[in-house]
Amino acid sequence: MSSTPPIAEDRAPEGDHRPSQLRQLAAASVGNTVEWYDWYAYSFLAVYFADQVFPKGAGNSLVPLLSSFAVFAVGFFMRPVGGLLMGAVADRRGRRAALTLTILLMGGGSLLVALTPTYAATGVLAPIVLVVARLVQGLSVGGEFAASTTFLVESAGPGRRGLFSSFQYVSTTLGQLLASGTGALLAALLTAHQMGQWGWRIAFLVGALLSLLGLWIRSGARETLPQAPDADPAARPAATERPADRPGLFEGLRRYPRQSLLICGITAGGTLAYYTWTTYLPTYAQVNAGFDKGEALTVGTLSLVFFALIQPLGGLLSDRIGRKPLLLTFALGFAVLAVPLLHLVTDSFASLLLVQCAGLVLLTGYTSIAAAVNAEVFPARVRAAGIGFPYSLTVALFGGTAPYVGTWFKQAGHAGLFPWYVAGLCLVSFFVYLALPETARRPLDG
Template sequence: MSSAERLTEGRTPDDGARPPSRLRQLAAASVGNAVEWYDWYAYSFLAVYFAEQVFPADTGNSLVPLLSTFAVFAVGFFMRPVGGLLMGAVADRRGRRSALTVTILLMGAGSLLVAVTPTYAATGVLAPLVLVIARLVQGLSVGGEFAASTTFLVESAGPGRRGLFSSFQYVSTTLGQLLASGTAALLAAVLTEREMGQWGWRVAFLIGALLSLLGLWIRRGAQETRSSEQRAAERPGLFEALRRHPRQSLLICGITAGGTIAYYTWTTYLPTYAQVNAGFDKGDSLTVGTVSLAFFALLQPLGGMLSDRIGRKPLLLGFSLGFAVLAVPLLHLVTDAFLSLLLVQCAGMVLLTGYTSVAAAVNAEVFPARVRAAGIGFPYSLTVALFGGTAPYVGTWFKQAGHADLFPWYVAALCLVSFVVYLTLPETSRQKLET
């Protein structure tokens, strides 16, 4: 029996040590991942408050600072492929736990740097430069986080539970996002608009830096999912996954394209979309986002368990076809009414669960253990950078150009592309995890 199979049967691969507690493994991956994503998402939720503090306002167009802030948001995403490749290589060479330790340290440092970013009025061009550096560090971290935590979660799963364990990737991601949204909503409720713009937004990033230390402490108790034999074997080259598994790498891109544009549109950009296109209140949009994210987190384990029963493919096909058909009418239903945004966001969350609850398992089942983390990390993060990270910028740009109605069609088209890819996928839920 292979070392991966021994772990699947509930025994640790580490030299006869006691069996790992699956609850502890879930906590180590999930709590740390939640902290990582709190730091990452606080930026997008608070962008409307600090945009004019960091970027000079164009008196002729009030959208310029916001566009600049979302451009930096996208720049951070383009460090994610580098992080996926480098941290994935660390996970494949040194172990998953080592990579998870490095990623959370980087994220905490990036969050602290955002918190102390000076204003443009005080330092000029230094302000956006510091913000860019902070987002590059965070992008490096979060790109590696997905690669390491995905492999760690799926390799920690028991028989017939890879889908369930996979779902906790987005349970924890959503909890981090929920915490970021809730913190932003709370700050917006207790502080005035002027206070939020001057200093309130910094509080959220300071909290993130402190939470990173908590995540680091919890991860120290995790047990490595790679056996000592695997770690002692010849270490894979940095680009080995791309060289030896080009088809699988392209497959990851196709699997991810529709999922990432739908995910970032519905969970990150939709509140801003409602503000810019329907005149929705800033504070109310954060409240709607918080409520819908809580609903989304509850759906994830249900989707994961369902995929362990009926397979990954039906959920993926339902997600992609649903968004290809419904993205346009759903986004056109957004008005300045509280209930309209809440219903649109929750409806999208139901469809989106077909992708998010199984994405980690599907990706991990594509590659063998030797190059699994790096094999997932680079193509996944590259696709997210191209389509997910640019979603807020593209949506705001369409609005500025006077073609706001084109953005929903853009989302639908990418989901249709992924639908075609899902049709070609083999069903892997019943197969043993490749070693």
């Protein structure tokens, strides 16, 4: 039996004057946590500020809330644009420049939400300001994945790309938990009237301040793109690219169409399973099994903590045995088990916790290494933009619509079809994973 080939040596920080790998990991992770805190704070607090920003429809008190969620969706579909634009910045000016820009945009968007005037005071200007803020945040969060993915994987030391990759979803989950925790704390400390009048603004001000912390941490990070203007001169290639030689906005799509389609196939099943199990499952349990709303949120929180803790284990495992075994286990597991797992959801606390945690273990086969797998598809020259646009577009089409599709099936009287929809899309991704080459032990294309 042949021995396992040695893991390829990736570029790693050298010398005493460069930031440590821990600083690199913190720069990506802390910033990403702040990004997702700001993003999720909107959805958790919409119920409080909707009446302040949107006028009520005649006889329908749900109009403000529906309007606020429509603005949330607008921000979601700005993410592909952000993935393309911020990815291009990362490929032309460097990963650190893009990471600085994304966190500034997210912090600015959060501050703008906090300062949004009321409809009673300014009329239609209030929802306009909120829409602009959400567009800015959509651009930011779309670009964040592209930039932080490339930065994390390029910062990893030898045989550690999977481990570093796992912190993409560790930090995303921490941001989600921080947002829900902040909302819950404010609701516990303030009255409902205070929350509706001004309390909700505090969470967004906190987000803007946290963005400054993320900006400070990222300012000391090491640039990982050798061609970037502020890269270490010792790491630059002998013939540094001239500005005219830098990649164009659509170069990744134009020169690497197969790789762009691969990103879509890699992502489709994973993003649907992710948003189903981390975001929609508590609502699914309420709608289809009559589960208590408060207990559903408790189960969701406990499951997310468990999910964050097991991500590094998946990343480490992929560095030892490769990416494909984890991807295939995830996709085949969901293709076979999504339907029976969702049918096991009852109004029992234990059943929902078991179903959610079981699904999250399988999902870790995708989430813990998604950043590494995506980064290993494209060369460094177009890596960020090449990942950013097809990834964010696929997330918007399949992940962001998961709650809507699940609810639509229920309203149409075919609630049992939604689990089959999840299983079917994961099966599509399974065949994509079968065709992927194993990249764990290949040197990262610089």
